[in-house]
Amino acid sequence: MKKVLLFTALALGTTFASAADIKGSGASFPYSVYQSWIKAYHSATQTQVDYVKKGSSSGIKDIKARAVDFAGSDAPLNPNQLEKAKLYQFPAVVGAVVISYNVPNAKDLKISREALAEIALGKVKYWDNELIKKTNPNVDLPHKKLTFVHRADGSGTTFNFTYYLSKISKEWRKSFGAKKSLNWPGDHHIGGKTNTGVAALVKQTPYSIGYIDYADAKNNNLHMAVVENKEGHYIKPELKAFQAAAAKADLDPKKDFYSVIADPAGKNAYPIVAATFILLPKEKAQTNKEVTAFYNYSFKNSAKLATELGFVPLPDSLTDKIRKYWSEKGVM
Amino acid sequence: MEKIFKNMSLLSASIVLVILIGIFFTLFLSSKQAMDEFGLSFVTNPAWQTEVALNPKEAKNVVVDEYSLFPDEEPTKTIYGGLVPIVGTILSTLIALVFALPIAMGIAVFLAEIAPKNVSHVVGIAIELLAAIPSIIFGMWGLFYFAPIIQKIVGGYQVSLLTAGLVLGIMILPFMAAITRDSMKTTPDILKESAYALGATKFEVIKDVIFPYSKVGIIGSIILALGRALGETMAVAFLIGSVFELPKAINSPTISIPVALANNFGEATGLGASSLFYLAFLLFLISFIVISIAKFYFLKKVKK
Numbered sequence: 001m002k003k004v005l006l007f008t009a010l011a012l013g014t015t016f017a018s019a020a021d022i023k024g025s026g027a028s029f030p031y032s033v034y035q036s037w038i039k040a041y042h043s044a045t046q047t048q049v050d051y052v053k054k055g056s057s058s059g060i061k062d063i064k065a066r067a068v069d070f071a072g073s074d075a076p077l078n079p080n081q082l083e084k085a086k087l088y089q090f091p092a093v094v095g096a097v098v099i100s101y102n103v104p105n106a107k108d109l110k111i112s113r114e115a116l117a118e119i120a121l122g123k124v125k126y127w128d129n130e131l132i133k134k135t136n137p138n139v140d141l142p143h144k145k146l147t148f149v150h151r152a153d154g155s156g157t158t159f160n161f162t163y164y165l166s167k168i169s170k171e172w173r174k175s176f177g178a179k180k181s182l183n184w185p186g187d188h189h190i191g192g193k194t195n196t197g198v199a200a201l202v203k204q205t206p207y208s209i210g211y212i213d214y215a216d217a218k219n220n221n222l223h224m225a226v227v228e229n230k231e232g233h234y235i236k237p238e239l240k241a242f243q244a245a246a247a248k249a250d251l252d253p254k255k256d257f258y259s260v261i262a263d264p265a266g267k268n269a270y271p272i273v274a275a276t277f278i279l280l281p282k283e284k285a286q287t288n289k290e291v292t293a294f295y296n297y298s299f300k301n302s303a304k305l306a307t308e309l310g311f312v313p314l315p316d317s318l319t320d321k322i323r324k325y326w327s328e329k330g331v332m
Numbered sequence: 333m334e335k336i337f338k339n340m341s342l343l344s345a346s347i348v349l350v351i352l353i354g355i356f357f358t359l360f361l362s363s364k365q366a367m368d369e370f371g372l373s374f375v376t377n378p379a380w381q382t383e384v385a386l387n388p389k390e391a392k393n394v395v396v397d398e399y400s401l402f403p404d405e406e407p408t409k410t411i412y413g414g415l416v417p418i419v420g421t422i423l424s425t426l427i428a429l430v431f432a433l434p435i436a437m438g439i440a441v442f443l444a445e446i447a448p449k450n451v452s453h454v455v456g457i458a459i460e461l462l463a464a465i466p467s468i469i470f471g472m473w474g475l476f477y478f479a480p481i482i483q484k485i486v487g488g489y490q491v492s493l494l495t496a497g498l499v500l501g502i503m504i505l506p507f508m509a510a511i512t513r514d515s516m517k518t519t520p521d522i523l524k525e526s527a528y529a530l531g532a533t534k535f536e537v538i539k540d541v542i543f544p545y546s547k548v549g550i551i552g553s554i555i556l557a558l559g560r561a562l563g564e565t566m567a568v569a570f571l572i573g574s575v576f577e578l579p580k581a582i583n584s585p586t587i588s589i590p591v592a593l594a595n596n597f598g599e600a601t602g603l604g605a606s607s608l609f610y611l612a613f614l615l616f617l618i619s620f621i622v623i624s625i626a627k628f629y630f631l632k633k634v635k636k
Contacts, residue, residue, distance in 0.1 A: 181381070
């Protein structure tokens with residue numbers, strides 16, 4: 001009996017160990033994209049990539065401990081941090097955060113920068129607030145209490161949204177800044193666990209508004225607000241507006257691509273966009289090459305898969321820079 | 333053989349103690365940084381993760397990172413306080429107990445004394461199955477189906493202290509009901525029969541014979557349920573609203589310690605992570621104190 005048990009344990013152990021050729025963990029925001037890329041890559045090359053979504057910080061912890069071959073993070077590390085932890089960094093895909101809301105009979109609600117900041121700060125208490133009414137003269141907004149829905153768990157989505165808020169509001173920047181989790185202000189807000197939780201709360205709470213990634217908002221058929229961008233234009237959340245924003249992203253290989261891209265210039269650019277990053281350990285030359293081979297393949301052949309999921313593949317000018325960065329560092 | 337058996341059982345028993353002490357020290361050491369920083373005022377401070385300006389002396393020593401996202405900002409420090417999750421944990425557990433206790437007693441009396449044997453059997457199995465449902469399922473059921481109903485009845489928010497407490501109550505029900513039923517069933521028939529022989533009604537037998545006889549088991553069941561309710565994470569995380577704010581009413585959202593830990597641990601570093609460990613340490617102490625009081629005080633009282 002004991003022998004049998006031991007044998008099964010060993011057999012299981014070895015199959016698990018050899019199941020994946022490269023292992024990664026981290027950000028959950030781009031998980032669906034990586035998942036479909038991994039599938040496509042596997043059927044093309046038989047190489048098995050394994051990516052576990054744990055959240056950006058857990059990914060960073062894992063790669064610092066060298067527990068995985070690569071990590072995903074929605075918040076980039078700066079060159080000093082990368083130097084200290086002996087890591088390389090490059091962007092993988094761009095996604096968008098949308099403002100979804102639940103107000104009956106209000107389609108394409110326009111939210112100004114000022115209104116969005118005041119809503120997040122907990123100062124807009126009712127839907128017929130002047131700030132919202134001003135930009136929506138044709139919508140009949142009732143005197144109903146506004147509920148702000150946010151992520152309860154720490155997340156890269158929150159980091160990118162609060163970074164955007166910091167860009168558009170001095171008051172927000174002073175009191176909160178850009179964070180993965182925070183104690184939200186005001187007294188009429190609720191937290192949902194994961195994007196699914198936020199989507200459910202917005203769907204079930206009349207007169208609520210909240211931020212969520214584009215893919216989840218689309219899958220749940222939530223109303224998405226039209227948001228004012230840096231140049232004062234109101235932009236509908238859709239793929240071409242995200243692409244316009246991604247094209248403006250200033251990601252510099254000299255700084256290991258360290259940059260948060262929210263609130264870009266450009267009159268057609270959707271403002272709340274975010275790049276998500278991959279971290280590689282400097283000393284693991286062999287596995288690094290396998291990881292970059294996977295991303296290189298995906299940049300070239302799987303761009304469409306990202307688009308289908310509501311993400312923006314990196315523009316060619318940027319992927320060229322990334323390839324150059326790889327070959328300079330000798331990881332390609 | 334006898335000796336080996338004795339030593340092995342001694343070993344098993346001591347493992348529990350070692351693990352308990354191990355957990356205590358791990359939590360204590362990991363929360364040391366937050367304890368040094370905030371001291372005991374952590375327990376009474378309702379502000380969680382709040383930025384405050386540094387005093388001039390501290391501000392002088394801060395080196396601004398050349399890659400800071402907002403280099404023109406004055407440096408701040410983050411403070412953490414645990415009052416909100418502590419209050420949330422205690423209140424949600426209380427609501428669960430108040431809701432579950434009478435129902436569990438009703439179920440137990442029904443199963444042990446009133447129901448016909450075959451009905452009792454079926455309902456008994458159903459109760460035990462209820463205990464086997466994973467908590468995530470309670471959470472999702474609560475979020476999608478139960479919360480809207482609660483909101484229709486009492487108003488306020490769908491996810492709130494009340495919703496979380498009630499679902500928590502449903503989750504601990506089966507433990508209380510099953511253990512109470514079992515301990516009621518241990519009442520010797522001879523005691524009950526003599527009471528009936530003296531002319532007691534069914535109600536009087538239950539009240540004056542069975543309840544006093546099975547008191548120890550009932551209190552034990554409450555203790556077990558209490559332990560579970562204090563530490564329940566998954567279901568509560570979906571239902572309590574997860575905002576660091578003291579509840580103004582029973583139907584407003586708040587947060588509990590396990591939920592705060594589960595939500596924030598993945599992304600926490602430095603002082604934030606240490607503050608979470610501090611919260612965990614406090615939860616450990618609260619559970620320990622509550623259960624010790626129940627065990628030593630009430631059980632002693634009953635045994636007299």
